[in-house]
Amino acid sequence: RRAVEDRGGEATTLNNIGGVYSDLGEKQTALDYYNQALPLRRAVEDRGGEATTLNNIGRVYDSLGEKQTALDYYNQALPLRRAVEDRGGEATTLNNIGHVYDSLGEKQTALDYYNQALPLLRAVGDRGGEATTLNNIGRVYDS
Template sequence: YSQSLPLYRAVGNRSGEATTLNNIGLVYADLGEKQKALEYYSQSLPLYRAVGNRSGEATTLNNIGGVYDKLGEKQKALEYYSQSLPLLRAVGDRGREAISLNNIGGVYADLGEQQKALEYYSQSLPLYRAVGDRGGEA
């Protein structure tokens, strides 16, 4: 990714740059380097917005929410997860919509708001079933 990033920048491929920045963020998140992950996600987000890639924008918002969730900053996580949801609905990505709904449910469960958690889990379940994601359904 570090080798491809300057190439995308050199040719002015902002979409490729955004995806690469997001992917670098994913690697840092997997390595447990949450602040570095946020750095890269924060760089990719405005690029996705600039090129009008709503799916990429939604994915990055969800990824940022995931980092805040792991950091224990539940309200911030909820903010970012909630921002991704309408974008996923707009692009018709039912699989990622289910994931986002499930993530929001998880945050509400962590906050002790079981009824709200149940509402979001209940919304995600039929979507998981519709896209055939048996792991998500489980």
């Protein structure tokens, strides 16, 4: 028998395995899985999934201190999040971008991104995300 080809499902599984390795602190292995998922997401034209994987890759690079590379991936994810009207995901990516700018000492730019995320989180009713974003804004003002 021939195996059923489900590239979308394979991409999701690869992305999820990458997430587990990232959580375990095995960042390079996580990147390996995310980088296997990404072309499959693109092949099946899963723009939402592609945005998620790009965001995840950005998070790994951010955690590795490679801030510019993280921004590159977040900035690829952002228009895809908007294109598929994933407001919660868009807010997450905006928050992630804000975090990078905050860590780079670019406080006003960080605030700009956090303040873009806030109304999106309120619109989707993500009170936890809203609280995190308000905390991020407060931290910037505190610094």
